[in-house]
Amino acid sequence: MIDRxxxxxxxxxxxxxxxxxAEIGRRVGLSTTPCWRRIQKMEEEGVITGRVAILDPKxxxxxxxxxxxxxxxxxxxxWLKKFADVIREFPEVVEFYRMxxxxxxxxxxxVPDIEAYDSFYKRLIAKIDIGDVSTTFAMEQIKxxxxxxxxxxxxxxxxxxxx
Amino acid sequence: MIDRxxxxxxxxxxxxxxxxxAEIGRRVGLSTTPCWRRIQKMEEEGVITGRVAILDPKxxxxxxxxxxxxxxxxxxxxWLKKFADVIREFPEVVEFYRMxxxxxxxxxxxVPDIEAYDSFYKRLIAKIDIGDVSTTFAMEQIKxxxxxxxxxxxxxxxxxxxx
DNA sequence: TGCGGATGGGAAAAATTTTCTCTATCATGC
DNA sequence: GCATGATAGAGAAAATTTTTCCCATCCGCA
Numbered sequence: 560m561i562d563r564x565x566x567x568x569x570x571x572x573x574x575x576x577x578x579x580x581a582e583i584g585r586r587v588g589l590s591t592t593p594c595w596r597r598i599q600k601m602e603e604e605g606v607i608t609g610r611v612a613i614l615d616p617k618x619x620x621x622x623x624x625x626x627x628x629x630x631x632x633x634x635x636x637x638w639l640k641k642f643a644d645v646i647r648e649f650p651e652v653v654e655f656y657r658m659x660x661x662x663x664x665x666x667x668x669x670v671p672d673i674e675a676y677d678s679f680y681k682r683l684i685a686k687i688d689i690g691d692v693s694t695t696f697a698m699e700q701i702k703x704x705x706x707x708x709x710x711x712x713x714x715x716x717x718x719x720x721x722x
Numbered sequence: 723m724i725d726r727x728x729x730x731x732x733x734x735x736x737x738x739x740x741x742x743x744a745e746i747g748r749r750v751g752l753s754t755t756p757c758w759r760r761i762q763k764m765e766e767e768g769v770i771t772g773r774v775a776i777l778d779p780k781x782x783x784x785x786x787x788x789x790x791x792x793x794x795x796x797x798x799x800x801w802l803k804k805f806a807d808v809i810r811e812f813p814e815v816v817e818f819y820r821m822x823x824x825x826x827x828x829x830x831x832x833v834p835d836i837e838a839y840d841s842f843y844k845r846l847i848a849k850i851d852i853g854d855v856s857t858t859f860a861m862e863q864i865k866x867x868x869x870x871x872x873x874x875x876x877x878x879x880x881x882x883x884x885x
Numbered sequence: 886t887g888c889g890g891a892t893g894g895g896a897a898a899a900a901t902t903t904t905c906t907c908t909a910t911c912a913t914g915c
Numbered sequence: 916g917c918a919t920g921a922t923a924g925a926g927a928a929a930a931t932t933t934t935t936c937c938c939a940t941c942c943g944c945a
Contacts, residue, residue: 606781707779
């Protein structure tokens with residue numbers, strides 16, 4: 560189980576995973592070793608799935624975000640598998656959801672500009688037959704974080720009477 | 723400028739930033755020092771904005787994704803500032819865009835379940851008067867990566883005749 | 886009372902990052 | 916053609932950090 564201290568460790572690591580373990584320990588009131596062991600455990604359990612570098616979209620020329628809503632009449636397992644495989648080939652697609660409601664699928668696409676989006680779109684529809692597509696562009700990214708909320712993590716270690 | 727080697731370094735670091743510099747150097751055909759210096763430079767220039775731990779949404783009980791489309795008649799600078807400040811207080815909101823088109827703002831919200839979304843929604847509208855709100859839920863996250871596409875990064879070092 | 890499991894701590898070993906010094910290459914000006 | 920300075924690469928050493936090892940403490944329970 561994840562306790563209060565683990566949660567604080569996760570909070571630190573979600574913001575900046577270059578902080579030395581000794582410093583994390585200091586902040587959460589532990590020495591290096593137990594702090595290190597907690598981090599190890601959370602990696603083994605899959606709570607922490609990895610550590611990655613975050614890039615500036617402007618600096619890598621991918622500052623335009625497009626949301627692509629897809630409504631299709633194709634609903635077979637096979638078609639979805641094919642679709643998912645095609646999408647995975649496009650690094651421009653950074654998020655891909657199957658939706659409830661009117662829209663069947665939603666993509667978030669990162670490109671330099673509208674022209675590049677159009678080129679992406681043509682390459683996409685050349686690869687697979689999708690249905691109705693509707694695209695909207697973001698003017699401004701006001702917040703975009705990889706940090707998930709931690710207030711919902713499963714409660715403290717269950718006490719004896721709860722087991 | 724970012725050259726071919728820098729791009730390969732970024733590609734590695736976007737997937738996994740725990741790879742030792744010596745190993746990155748080996749993969750891109752450089753020794754440790756020049757590879758380290760390239761990474762340093764990209765951090766100083768702000769190409770790399772940070773390194774973070776990625777958590778498993780299931781394991782931290784935030785596996786439900788809701789997209790919230792907001793249409794408002796409030797368009798003043800002040801209102802947006804207030805709105806942005808309110809949003810930043812909610813760790814459930816992981817993405818926040820100002821949009822072109824019909825919808826004015828789009829939020830992506832991470833919560834454990836529909837009930838938690840409803841609670842979030844009530845807390846949000848208690849804090850600020852927003853206009854029309856429409857929420858759709860994702861059934862499945864097929865792809866979600868922090869890695870931006872790198873094929874658009876500004877061209878190779880300009881050669882003499884191009885300057 | 887004593888045992889086993891879980892958790893914390895200090896110190897040492899191992900690995901990695903960071904610095905320092907030295908070369909090679911190349912475009913440029915003389 | 917040849918010095919010169921800027922740019923980029925390399926190896927070795929120093930500094931820092933991670934990782935391991937061994938031991939102490941606490942707690943529930945038989």
